[in-house]
Amino acid sequence: MSSIDGVMRRKKLKRFWNGFKNNRMATTGAVILVFFSVAAVIGPVLFPYNPMEFGTVETILQPPSTTYYLGTDNLGRDIFRNLLSGARISLMVGILATLISMFLGTSIGIMSGYFGKTIDSVLMRVTDFFLVIPWLPLVLVLVAILGSSVWIIILVIGLTSWAGTARVVRSQTLSVKERPFIERARAIGADHSTIMMHHILPNVFPLVFANTILVTAVAIISETTLSFLGLGDPTRPSWGMMLHYAFQSGAASSGAYWFFLPPGLCVVLVVLGFTFLGYAFDEILNPKLRRR
Amino acid sequence: MKLLRVENLKTYFHISEGIVKAVDDVSFSLDDGQCLGLVGESGCGKTTTALSINRLLPPEGIIEGGEIYLESVKLTVLSDVEIRKHRWKDVSMVFQGAMNAMNPVMKIGEQIAEAVVWHQQVTHQQAWNRAKELFELVELEPGRIGGYPHEFSGGMKQRAMIAMALACDPKLVIGDEPTTALDVMVQAQILNLLDRLRKTLKMGLIIITHDLSILGETCDRIAVMYAGKIVEIGSTEDVYDRHMHPYTHRLLMGFPNIHRPKLMPEPIPGSPPDLIRPPSGCRFHPRCDYAQEICQEQEPGMTTAGNGHSYACHFGGAFNG
Numbered sequence: 001m002s003s004i005d006g007v008m009r010r011k012k013l014k015r016f017w018n019g020f021k022n023n024r025m026a027t028t029g030a031v032i033l034v035f036f037s038v039a040a041v042i043g044p045v046l047f048p049y050n051p052m053e054f055g056t057v058e059t060i061l062q063p064p065s066t067t068y069y070l071g072t073d074n075l076g077r078d079i080f081r082n083l084l085s086g087a088r089i090s091l092m093v094g095i096l097a098t099l100i101s102m103f104l105g106t107s108i109g110i111m112s113g114y115f116g117k118t119i120d121s122v123l124m125r126v127t128d129f130f131l132v133i134p135w136l137p138l139v140l141v142l143v144a145i146l147g148s149s150v151w152i153i154i155l156v157i158g159l160t161s162w163a164g165t166a167r168v169v170r171s172q173t174l175s176v177k178e179r180p181f182i183e184r185a186r187a188i189g190a191d192h193s194t195i196m197m198h199h200i201l202p203n204v205f206p207l208v209f210a211n212t213i214l215v216t217a218v219a220i221i222s223e224t225t226l227s228f229l230g231l232g233d234p235t236r237p238s239w240g241m242m243l244h245y246a247f248q249s250g251a252a253s254s255g256a257y258w259f260f261l262p263p264g265l266c267v268v269l270v271v272l273g274f275t276f277l278g279y280a281f282d283e284i285l286n287p288k289l290r291r292r
Numbered sequence: 293m294k295l296l297r298v299e300n301l302k303t304y305f306h307i308s309e310g311i312v313k314a315v316d317d318v319s320f321s322l323d324d325g326q327c328l329g330l331v332g333e334s335g336c337g338k339t340t341t342a343l344s345i346n347r348l349l350p351p352e353g354i355i356e357g358g359e360i361y362l363e364s365v366k367l368t369v370l371s372d373v374e375i376r377k378h379r380w381k382d383v384s385m386v387f388q389g390a391m392n393a394m395n396p397v398m399k400i401g402e403q404i405a406e407a408v409v410w411h412q413q414v415t416h417q418q419a420w421n422r423a424k425e426l427f428e429l430v431e432l433e434p435g436r437i438g439g440y441p442h443e444f445s446g447g448m449k450q451r452a453m454i455a456m457a458l459a460c461d462p463k464l465v466i467g468d469e470p471t472t473a474l475d476v477m478v479q480a481q482i483l484n485l486l487d488r489l490r491k492t493l494k495m496g497l498i499i500i501t502h503d504l505s506i507l508g509e510t511c512d513r514i515a516v517m518y519a520g521k522i523v524e525i526g527s528t529e530d531v532y533d534r535h536m537h538p539y540t541h542r543l544l545m546g547f548p549n550i551h552r553p554k555l556m557p558e559p560i561p562g563s564p565p566d567l568i569r570p571p572s573g574c575r576f577h578p579r580c581d582y583a584q585e586i587c588q589e590q591e592p593g594m595t596t597a598g599n600g601h602s603y604a605c606h607f608g609g610a611f612n613g
Contacts, residue, residue: 180392184456187348187387188407189379198406202397 019284026284029276036270040091043084051077051237061251064258071258073242074249082242083262089238090270093154094220100158101215105165106208110196112166113173124170130163136225143231150233157222165211172204206285213278217271224267239263293363295496296322296345296464301358303337303344310568314340314353316520322464322513327490327497329507329528331543332517333564338500341517342466346383347375362464381411384457386486388469391449394441400452401427401437407459426455430485447478454485464496471506483510505547508532513600516540519565519575526601536597536608539576574606582610 020026055076062072070079112123139156146152176182177200185195226232227240228247237245246252246260303315315337322328330338343349345360345367360367362382367375384407387393394403404426405419414422424434430451441449450470457465467486471479483499487510490497499511507514508528515525516539524537535541542560562579565571571578577587586606594602 180387180389181395183348184385184387184393185395185406187346187379187385189376189381189410190406191376194410198398199395203395 016284020280023280023284025276026280029273029278029280032269032273033277036087036091036266036273039084040087044081044088047078047081047084049078049081049085051082051235053077061254061256061259063256070262071256073245073259074251075245079242079258079262082237083239083266086237086239086242086263087266089150089233089236090220090223090240090267093150093157093223093238094216094270094274096154097157097161097219097223098212098216100155101162101219102165102208102212104158105162105211106169106201106204108162109166109169110173110200110204113170114177114192114196114200120170123166127163127166130160131167135160135222139222139226140229140231143226148231148233150236150238153223153226153231153233157219157226161215161218161222165208165215168207168211169204172207173200176200176203210278210282210285213274213281217274217278220267220271220274239267243267293324294321294361295324295326295363296498297359297361298341298345299359299361301341301344301360302356303340303349303353304356305350305352306354307352312567313520313570314567315344316570317358318517318520318522319358320515320522320525322496322498324463324496325490325494326513327487327499327511329504329511329514330498330500330517331502331504331507331514333502333560335564335567336517337520337567338502338517339468342385342468342498342500345464345466346379346385348379377411380407380462381460382462383464383466384460384462386450386453386457386465386467386470388472391441391446391473393453394449396441399438399440400444404437404452404456404459407456411460422459423455426458427452429458429489430455446474447481450474450478450482451485454482454489458489458493461493462495464498465490466498466500468500469502470499471501479506486510503547504543505549516543519570520567521575521604523576523605524603526597526603527599530597530599530601534597534601536595536601536603537576537605538580538582538607538611540603541611574604582607 055072059072059076061074062068064071068078068080070083073079073082108123108127112120139160142156143152146156182195182199185199223238224240224243227238228244230244232238232241232244234241242263243260246256246263251259298321299319301315301318302313305312305314318337318341320328330341332338340349340353343353344355347367349355355368358368362378365378367378370378394400401420401423404423405416408414408419408422409416424437427434427437432448432451432455436444444452470486471482474482483506486497486499499507501507511528513526514528514531515522516531516537517523518539524531524535524540531540532544535544542558545558546560548557560579565575565578573589574580574583574587574592577583580587584607590606592604592606594604595608596602597608
């Protein structure tokens with residue numbers, strides 16, 4: 001019995017793996033993300049970086065050399081080391097903010113769709129509020145009030161990016177809850193929370209999963225935007241923070257390409273990696289988009 | 293003691309067009325281990341009656357009057373939390389179209405175990421073993437218990453659905469069109485299975501169907517519903533051979549019978565009435581061949597014909613003469 005089961009599972013995994021392997025977007029995205037994850041995890045261990053340690057007049061704005069692989073910034077700090085610890089911050093903010101956003105979006109979407117009526121109206125008006133209000137001014141105000149530690153930034157990005165997910169999950173819940181197996185679950189005597197957790201969530205999960213990867217990309221851009229505008233955490237310089245310093249010190253006009261190019265490229269690559277992976281998963285898992 | 297008593301049940305749906313009297317003053321009862329067939333056209337209130345017993349009506353459906361007793365428990369007055377404890381443990385259901393009544397992303401065994409765990413203080417492993425036992429009981433290969441619904445054929449799914457219905461040793465099983473969408477051979481197998489299980493497990497059984505022909509071998513009693521009312525109820529023999537209501541007569545004429553002289557099956561003209569504005573008097577009069585003036589004006593009461601056989605018609609048995 002379990003062997004038949006196991007064979008089926010292995011077959012499914014194999015089919016997924018083959019689809020993944022032969023999808024150029026998926027492999028490219030995965031390679032980029034694996035590269036940056038490894039860099040974020042072991043990079044700062046091999047090349048520790050202290051943003052409070054400034055250089056001397058001689059080491060300010062040095063172009064790339066063998067001592068400073070990617071040169072130094074306007075305060076004499078090593079760009080390469082900064083880049084590695086920035087990877088850690090950017091990925092962490094992206095992933096944690098996405099978790100908050102997914103948790104909120106999924107639970108609000110499911111509850112709204114499942115209960116309907118007043119609860120639905122209230123929750124969807126709140127969702128509309130978050131969808132309609134201009135994102136940047138709201139976040140600027142929130143961060144300005146709450147302070148700009150990295151945890152606050154995670155929280156603020158998480159709290160402001162769930163609305164789209166909630167909408168999508170709600171509409172899928174509306175269709176799932178009308179299916180007869182939900183009635184059967186009610187007939188068994190299951191209560192609302194069991195029905196939502198055991199029967200609706202697994203059926204809307206593929207949607208949540210596909211959304212997660214794409215929201216991560218958005219969260220990383222959001223963090224970069226905030227940091228670039230000077231709302232980042234100065235004790236934990238992310239890529240956005242580096243761009244902020246580069247912009248402030250006029251790196252672009254003074255020709256210090258090593259100052260703004262590496263963080264800029266890193267942001268673009270990571271976001272590209274997540275986007276590639278998100279679309280590729282959609283293509284592999286959604287039979288309607290599968291190419292034969 | 294009666295297993296189930298439904299007394300003057302009135303279930304209405306409040307929708308924007310008005311009030312749909314889906315079940316209007318329905319009474320019947322069921323003894324321990326008995327099988328009742330509930331038959332009628334689509335939209336005559338069969339399923340609504342069944343859902344009222346378990347209080348599984350959609351929010352628009354409200355039980356406006358009447359009582360439902362399961363043994364001595366009055367189901368109609370229980371709170372939402374209390375009724376949940378009775379669902380499945382006392383009254384379980386076999387849904388129509390088992391293919392849709394299973395969660396596609398859950399293993400079938402898991403779905404059966406879910407019901408067991410919900411009502412009994414058992415570990416997951418015990419529930420899983422119980423599910424295997426049930427698989428054997430409904431003649432399914434216990435090894436297939438880890439399969440997903442899409443890996444089962446229609447008949448197998450219906451068997452698994454029955455296994456699920458038996459999970460907590462219910463006193464009453466309601467089969468809501470349990471054989472619709474199955475081919476005739478599988479239909480017969482499923483009905484035999486239900487009948488055998490009813491006898492070995494001594495549970496009450498209600499089979500809801502629009503097909504009178506499948507009830508003959510399984511049911512002890514048959515209730516014929518039309519437009520939210522029971523128009524005739526009696527033992528299977530009485531309803532088949534000594535029916536008095538013209539609607540029952542037309543239903544029986546609607547399918548070929550090998551014991552009858554060769555005649556073409558005759559459809560019933562027209563369609564069931566709009567239950568927001570039901571016809572005056574006898575609700576069947578616009579489609580009845582024997583309707584007279586009194587049928588339009590006065591609603592017929594239940595006439596008793598002995599042996600628990602009764603019917604609601606001013607001219608019972610008119611088609612015989």
